[in-house]
Amino acid sequence: xxxxxxxxxxxxxxxxxxxxxxxxxxxxxxxxxxxxxxxxxxxxxxxxxxxxxxxxxxxxxxxxxxxxxxxxxxxxxxxxxxxxxxxxxxxxxxxxxxxxxxxxxxxxxxxxxxxxxxxxxxxxxxxxxxxxxxxxxxxxxxxxxxxxxxxxxxxxxxxxxxxxxxxxxxxxxxxxxxxxxxxxxxxxxxxxxxxxxxxxxxxxxxxxxxxxxxxxxxxxxxxxxxxxxxxxxxxxxxxxxxxxxxxxxxxxxxxxxxxxxxxxxxxxxxxxxxxxxxxxxxxxxxxxxxxxxxxxxxxxxxxxxxxxxxxxxxxxxxxxxxxxxxxxxxxxxxxxx
Numbered sequence: 001x002x003x004x005x006x007x008x009x010x011x012x013x014x015x016x017x018x019x020x021x022x023x024x025x026x027x028x029x030x031x032x033x034x035x036x037x038x039x040x041x042x043x044x045x046x047x048x049x050x051x052x053x054x055x056x057x058x059x060x061x062x063x064x065x066x067x068x069x070x071x072x073x074x075x076x077x078x079x080x081x082x083x084x085x086x087x088x089x090x091x092x093x094x095x096x097x098x099x100x101x102x103x104x105x106x107x108x109x110x111x112x113x114x115x116x117x118x119x120x121x122x123x124x125x126x127x128x129x130x131x132x133x134x135x136x137x138x139x140x141x142x143x144x145x146x147x148x149x150x151x152x153x154x155x156x157x158x159x160x161x162x163x164x165x166x167x168x169x170x171x172x173x174x175x176x177x178x179x180x181x182x183x184x185x186x187x188x189x190x191x192x193x194x195x196x197x198x199x200x201x202x203x204x205x206x207x208x209x210x211x212x213x214x215x216x217x218x219x220x221x222x223x224x225x226x227x228x229x230x231x232x233x234x235x236x237x238x239x240x241x242x243x244x245x246x247x248x249x250x251x252x253x254x255x256x257x258x259x260x261x262x263x264x265x266x267x268x269x270x271x272x273x274x275x276x277x278x279x280x281x282x283x284x285x286x287x288x289x290x291x292x293x294x295x296x297x298x299x300x301x302x303x304x305x306x307x308x309x310x311x312x313x314x315x316x317x318x319x320x321x322x323x324x325x326x327x328x329x330x331x332x333x334x335x336x337x
Contacts (some may be wrong), residue, residue: 054241
């Protein structure tokens with residue numbers, strides 16, 4: 001039976017953990033801007049087709065790397081379906097709802113509502129990966145979520161459908177992050193196998209679904225294909241889709257799924273600040289701005305606590321009657337259930 005124990009982030013150096021987190025933050029920032037340009041500025045009507053382009057790019061790049069022996073992972077066989085499940089389903093749900101919410105929401109409000117991914121990730125790590133968290137981290141996460149709620153309370157461009165998409169995206173992102181961390185410990189897959197088979201198993205079903213819903217027809221008949229700048233942005237989005245997925249897997253490998261979510265949140269607040277001055281679709285209010293600032297303070301506190309903690313200070317876990325009790329270096333328990 002394959003080993004499903006996720007890699008322990010405590011085994012990696014602070015430099016690797018921080019570098020992978022920074023790489024993810026930069027990649028996530030860039031693809032948000034590029035996707036916003038394609039879907040909003042150029043009014044490309046087919047977010048699902050854009051997702052297909054990102055999947056195809058991932059398959060092609062990693063397959064070429066495998067053929068050139070740059071990377072190694074298990075060849076395809078029937079065991080892959082069992083090893084990778086349910087990641088493909090979570091991946092496509094995350095991608096589709098993410099692109100849809102990017103299209104429907106203003107950039108700042110998109111970044112605000114994404115904060116709920118953090119709380120969902122923390123809960124899933126407790127119940128799926130059996131992790132526990134010290135009080136300091138819990139308080140920093142609560143600060144981020146509270147700031148998001150304050151900011152969202154003043155959203156003057158409320159859209160029920162858009163909010164539904166973004167909350168679904170939060171759930172898919174949290175689930176995908178936690179299961180990615182778990183699958184990285186599966187024998188034969190590793191970082192590149194997880195990326196490759198996720199995309200490979202989803203390309204054809206997504207194309208068929210796109211055709212059935214009319215999404216593919218809208219993409220093919222889009223007039224912007226004759227615009228070289230749009231084509232460049234579309235191809236850049238496809239490439240950044242691969243870069244983003246790789247950065248997520250890398251960050252999850254060297255850190256925890258929760259850290260990956262918090263890094264994304266910090267990046268999103270930075271995007272929101274920029275969106276106040278760039279894009280033209282942000283309706284300013286002091287309540288929203290204060291909420292964003294609270295989010296940022298919570299995210300920075302989490303980052304400081306996480307990356308300033310040495311491997312030798314990893315918490316001791318004691319299991320009693322199925323309950324995990326975590327002790328910090330000073331002996332104070334912090335268990336979340």
